[in-house]
Amino acid sequence: MRSLGRGSNLGSFYKLSVEERLRIVQEFSGLSDDEVNILRTGALPVPSAQRMIENVVGVLPIPLGIAVNFLVNDRDYLIPMAIEEPSVVAAASHAAKIARAKGGFKTSSTEPIMIGQIQLVKCPSPRNAEKQILASKQDILNKANQQDPTLVSKGGGAKDLRVRILPSIAGTMVIAELLVDCRDAMGANVVNTMAEAVAPMLEQLSNGNANLRIISNLADRRIAKATGHFSKEDLGGEEVVDGIVQAYAFAAADPYRCATHNKGVMNGVTAVCLATGNDTRAIEAGAHAYAAKTGHYSPLTRWSKDENGDLEGFIEIPAAVGIVGGITAVHPAAKISLKILGVKTAKELGEVMAAVGLAQNLAALRALAAEGIQQGHMSLHARNIAAMAGAEGDLIDKVAAAMVDEKKVRLDRAKELVTEIASSKNRDASHKEAHQAKKHPA
16 A cells, blocks of 8 residues: 655655665555565566576666655655666756646656557559558458457557558568557567567568568657746746756757757656666667657757746657566566556656656756756765775765865876875874873883
């Protein structure tokens, strides 16, 4: 049972110990003690890993953090994020807090339609092939839906068929496309199965050869949208709002900037995708292809200033994710992440991911416009460098702070500081011992 006793608006969550955070997440999400222990240990049994991929030699744990403060469609969410990059979880949490003051994020999405493509080559008459295929549309859809009666019984299944005649360097191709409502699955397995099943029919109708039969990861019929409003006071003033809008304009005009702009969006989206056991490569490929759908690579988000000088944000992104099937059904941490989120449908998961992507983008643009992205990022990066240099315990923070102050976050400087601070500590200890000896001679 999901707890309603505590919301996601958690001040100073980052100051708590891991155990204290786990207790809050357990209370919020109704996790069992066994589930909490799985999060604590990051356990993925090797036999389970063996069933996921080939040539297994071990597992690679990735940090799992919780972004707080998210209010989406008037509902509180704690957001599991699996990522190794510093600042991302904190940035999303801070942006969500700013959004919360104006009512949080509002989201919507289309039906979960995925596209299965059957490539027909060597068709004697592409136009006639198109005509014959469309004339047999219902028979083709019926054949596709015979592959998964359970999906059909839940309201999903192949809903439509379209045909495109596609000139290419290898000649003119006929591309038949199944539009499949995948309900709460990502859909790759069922769509590929349907494409394979109808391919012989399409060959007969087109007098061509069916070559590829595969899902498309450009899920432009499965879109999630999110909006947010952010007060100029909470952002740091109207100049910061102007700076964010100008940064967006830069990304809209220049693909070199836009690639980094969209990477910031995907920092959030992909982290949730990975935490919930979804296909990060599919979500990334789909997002960037969608960003280029007009022929110009464009931002996934839009930012503008309203009549009061406050900031308005909008995101539109393909959301080919699922809450059933695939790794979501077998990876213990992925199942727990979905339980923490408390999403009931794949559509809801996609909408939450869109809200996280918008929050992440705002945080990055605000940092660039107001203070420079390095300030927060480098302090966390410096701790990693300090540890690489051999610092342990409190020495990590001391070395990191010194490097940030000097603006020299480098491994060579970290090693020098480790030696200097350790030497100074040893000298202080020697002086203290000598002083004690003088006070209390034997």
